[in-house]
Amino acid sequence: MLKIQQTPYNQHINDCLLKKKEIDLYVKREDVLHQHISGNKFRKLYYNIIAAQAQQHDTLLTFGGAFSNHIAATAAAGKEYGFKTIGVIRGDELGKNLSKTLAENPTLQFAATQGMEFYFVSRKAYREKTQADFIDKLSQSFGRFYLVPEGGTNALAVRGTEEILRPEDMDFDYVCSAIGTGGTIAGIINSSATNQKILGFPALKEDFLNHNIQQYTQKDNWSLVRDYHFGGFGKIDKKLVDFINMVKTLHHLPLDPIYTGKMFYGIIDLIKKDYFPKGSKILAVHTGGLQGREGMNWRLQKKGLPLLKL
Numbered sequence: 630m631l632k633i634q635q636t637p638y639n640q641h642i643n644d645c646l647l648k649k650k651e652i653d654l655y656v657k658r659e660d661v662l663h664q665h666i667s668g669n670k671f672r673k674l675y676y677n678i679i680a681a682q683a684q685q686h687d688t689l690l691t692f693g694g695a696f697s698n699h700i701a702a703t704a705a706a707g708k709e710y711g712f713k714t715i716g717v718i719r720g721d722e723l724g725k726n727l728s729k730t731l732a733e734n735p736t737l738q739f740a741a742t743q744g745m746e747f748y749f750v751s752r753k754a755y756r757e758k759t760q761a762d763f764i765d766k767l768s769q770s771f772g773r774f775y776l777v778p779e780g781g782t783n784a785l786a787v788r789g790t791e792e793i794l795r796p797e798d799m800d801f802d803y804v805c806s807a808i809g810t811g812g813t814i815a816g817i818i819n820s821s822a823t824n825q826k827i828l829g830f831p832a833l834k835e836d837f838l839n840h841n842i843q844q845y846t847q848k849d850n851w852s853l854v855r856d857y858h859f860g861g862f863g864k865i866d867k868k869l870v871d872f873i874n875m876v877k878t879l880h881h882l883p884l885d886p887i888y889t890g891k892m893f894y895g896i897i898d899l900i901k902k903d904y905f906p907k908g909s910k911i912l913a914v915h916t917g918g919l920q921g922r923e924g925m926n927w928r929l930q931k932k933g934l935p936l937l938k939l
């Protein structure tokens with residue numbers, strides 16, 4: 630069973646914009662749950678690890694992009710709980726010179742130190758990763774394994790993300806979360822009060838999320854805010870880097886560039902635009918992902934953009 634290292638807490642954000650607009654904003658610091666299995670990835674792995682142990686598996690296999698928070702978290706969880714881990718990674722070019730790849734990619738480098746074994750596949754093969762043929766081939770290569778889906782979302786993951794909201798959070802009017810696959814927000818919706826409004830901020834521009842979320846929840850007190858993906862998954866610009874650095878300096882709140890930075894930018898922008906009624910109490914869930922900052926800095930440096938402060 631995964632062990633919580635630090636109990637999440639709600640950080641109050643003190644800011645003149647918020648005072649002027651009469652908005653009360655808190656951030657639920659789920660990022661502090663565990664040093665390496667951070668935020669929502671901890672929640673999503675929790676019941677999966679218990680299931681894998683109960684089914685006497687010794688290997689976890691999962692999928693992800695080269696900078697994936699889920700890959701880093703699964704590698705660390707495997708190490709801590711005695712599983713061998715296999716990461717099926719998108720991008721066969723990355724496997725051609727592994728030492729160069731690891732030198733330029735802090736996420737994969739970390740996963741390797743946790744003992745993860747990589748299997749690099751082409752983008753085309755990666756798209757077929759949920760098909761039976763592909764899984765069969767993986768079994769032939771790697772033997773018996775417990776399969777954790779891409780991003781970690783399945784029914785057990787949602788059971789874990791249902792534990793993000795606590796009874797004392799029920800008096801927030803709005804709860805906000807970043808979205809990748811939708812598993813995290815589904816759990817938040819499930820455990821919310823029906824008079825609360827849950828707002829999801831997708832980190833990608835594709836339009837399959839409503840369906841993914843509906844698969845795991847019956848409730849309808851939620852909606853998506855699609856205006857803050859910054860051009861798509863993993864895309865970033867100077868405005869976002871400056872914003873994340875400013876929030877860190879002013880509020881001692883570290884944000885990641887893929888998910889929570891975009892969500893927080895969106896929340897502040899919506900507050901400026903008077904989206905929330907005066908007197909609203911808002912809870913933004915910090916889903917973690919801070920390990921991704923270093924990898925992003927590699928890319929920012931190549932583009933000549935300012936770097937994220939670590």
Ligand SMILES: *Cc1c(COP(=O)(O)O)cnc(C)c1O
Binds near residue numbers: 813
């Ligand atoms: C993976 C991730 C998400 C997306 O979670 P989903 O359950 O896939 O929607 C959000 N925030 C962070 C920091 C993540 O690492």
